[in-house]
Amino acid sequence: MDYKSEILLGRINRIIGNEGSVSVKLEKAFIDNIPEMESVFLEIDEKPVPFFISHLEYPGGDICKLKLDGYSTFDRLAEFNGCRVFLTSVPAGHKAAARPAAAITGFKVVTQGDEQLGTVRRVIDNPGQVLLELVSPDGREILVPFHSDLVIRSDRRKKLIVMDLPEGLAGLNR
Secondary structure: OOOOOOEEEEEEEEEEOOOOEEEEEEOHHHOOOOOOOOEEEEEEOOEEEEEEEEEEEOOOOOEEEEEEOOOOOHHHHHOOOOOEEEEOOOOOOOOHHHOOHHHOOOOEEEEOOOOEEEEEEEEEEEOOEEEEEEEOOOOOEEEEEOOOOOEEEEEOOOOEEEEOOOOOHHHHOO
8 A cells, every 4th residue: 555655734732631632733734724534643653543533623823622532631641742643645546445445344453462453343544544443352442554564464264464563552542
């Protein structure tokens, strides 16, 4: 999967009180031009980590407020202070139909260490980044970036995908 380079939306510059929101200082290109988005990628340990957005507020200027799904306390958000926030874009001529989601729905996803992350419920084809929505063995939803650099191997016959994920990535969404 070839994608254009990531697009920097901005940087988290502070945690907002006890609301569970973060303030993002926007890059100039996004001032007064906030795209509609369901998720963003925070750069953690130099790797993009996906997060769903439960609420976005843009009062104008160079700051927007994001509330990340599942992160509602200052302590949980504090580790993201200073993180860069990315969007991604789809290369010209890219067709989502070229990767039918049904082809891997129901596959089990495991780590190299045989830790079962979950079963693919659906494939989310965000602009420039495909995410796997997994249902963990205990029933929770986990988002995992689906990129060729992270896939070690897949076995269609066994309906299995083995991935090498950055340390702590699977735990962020739990």
